[in-house]
Amino acid sequence: xxxxxxxxxxxxxxxxxxxxxxxxxxxxxxxxxxxxxxxxxxxxxxxxxxxxxxxxxxxxxxxxxxxxxxxxxxxxxxxxxxxxxxxxxxxxxxxxxxxxxxxxxxxxxxx
Amino acid sequence: xxxxxxxxxxxxxxxxxxxxxxxxxxxxxxxxxxxxxxxxxxxxxxxxxxxxxxxxxxxxxxxxxxxxxxxxxxxxxxxxxxxxxxxxxxxxxxxxxxxxxxxxxxxxxxxxxxxxx
Numbered sequence: 669x670x671x672x673x674x675x676x677x678x679x680x681x682x683x684x685x686x687x688x689x690x691x692x693x694x695x696x697x698x699x700x701x702x703x704x705x706x707x708x709x710x711x712x713x714x715x716x717x718x719x720x721x722x723x724x725x726x727x728x729x730x731x732x733x734x735x736x737x738x739x740x741x742x743x744x745x746x747x748x749x750x751x752x753x754x755x756x757x758x759x760x761x762x763x764x765x766x767x768x769x770x771x772x773x774x775x776x777x778x779x
Numbered sequence: 780x781x782x783x784x785x786x787x788x789x790x791x792x793x794x795x796x797x798x799x800x801x802x803x804x805x806x807x808x809x810x811x812x813x814x815x816x817x818x819x820x821x822x823x824x825x826x827x828x829x830x831x832x833x834x835x836x837x838x839x840x841x842x843x844x845x846x847x848x849x850x851x852x853x854x855x856x857x858x859x860x861x862x863x864x865x866x867x868x869x870x871x872x873x874x875x876x877x878x879x880x881x882x883x884x885x886x887x888x889x890x891x892x893x894x895x896x
Contacts, residue, residue, distance in 0.1 A: 700882045711785065711872050711887035712823075719882040758822065765830075767813055767874070767885050771822040 670695040670763040672742075674770035682778050687749040689773045691742045691759030700762040701742040703733055705755045706772075712758060718742060729753070749777045781807045783875045785888025792863055792895055800858045800891045802873030808853035809875035813885060814846075817870045829856050863895040 672693045681687050693699055700719055704712040716727025723735045733744045744757060754777045759770040782805040792798050802812060811830050815823040827843075829835040829850035837843045845867075847859040856875075860867055870892055874885040 702884055704887070709870070709890065709892065711783070711889045712874070714884045714886065717882075717884050762882065765811060765828055765836075766825065767876070768825060769815075769823045774820075 670699075670761045670766070670768055672701075672759045672761045672768065672770040674757075674759055674773050676773055677771075678774040678776060680776045680778060681749045683751055684748050687744075687746040687753065687775065687777070689744040689757050689759075689775060691744065691770060692740050693742060693759075693761050694740065695761055695763050697763065699735075699740075699742075701733075701735065702760040702762065702767075703727065703731070703742075703744050704758045704760060704769075706758065707755050715744070715757075749775075751777045751779050753777050781805075781875075781877070781886045783809075783873065783886045783888045785873050785891055787891060788889055789892045790894070792893070794864055794895055795862055797859055797861045798863055798893060800860075800871055800873070800893075802856045802858070802875065802888050804854045804875040804886070807875075807877050809856075810853065810878040811876045811885075812850055812856040813874045813876070814848060814856075814858050815872045815874070817872060817890075823872060826858075860893065863893070865895045868893055868895045 702717045703715040718735045726732045784803045814826045826841045827835045827837045835848040850856040872890045874887045876885045
């Protein structure tokens with residue numbers, strides 16, 4: 669079955685610095701990968717996805733993610749973090765009509 | 780982006796009663812809807828996947844008789860928590876995926892905070 673792993677519980681970054689949230693995946697067949705963000709007591713908001721094509725995917729709010737097949741990774745990045753980016757970030761993989769999520773990463777952007 | 784509406788956003792019920800949560804896709808047809816449960820500061824646990832017009836597929840360990848899922852139309856799925864108990868208190872989130880298969884993103888409802896007293 670497909671799965672994703674988000675190895676870090678929390679990521680702290682100073683405002684203005686680059687932000688990276690890590691994700692590795694395991695899937696048989698072609699990987700369909702997604703990033704979502706969740707603010708407190710809310711549902712998830714879609715940020716971006718990788719289906720095929722360019723390994724660098726650009727998404728909402730200045731986020732991008734790099735698909736690396738050899739490392740089975742799909743790390744989320746933002747060149748310059750904002751305080752408002754503080755939230756819970758989830759990586760997800762789709763397959764067999766299931767959408768499975770990683771455990772999530774709490775991102776804290778320090779002013 | 781597409782809009783998924785989940786209702787109610789909060790509900791408090793007495794132990795032993797049943798609670799129904801609705802999930803609607805407002806501006807697209809959702810062939811597949813997912814129901815998740817989220818514990819504080821934890822990931823989303825997939826409970827079941829429902830396809831319009833067919834029985835839901837439940838994840839291992841999820842009681843299908845306790846968490847009844849109905850996906851009667853392409854825009855509406857419901858989750859009914861039957862005979863609720865305090866341990867069922869949680870944040871329930873639905874999501875809907877357009878017709879198009881595994882490479883389409885899912886859109887999420889706002890979530891429902893269920894408290895069983």
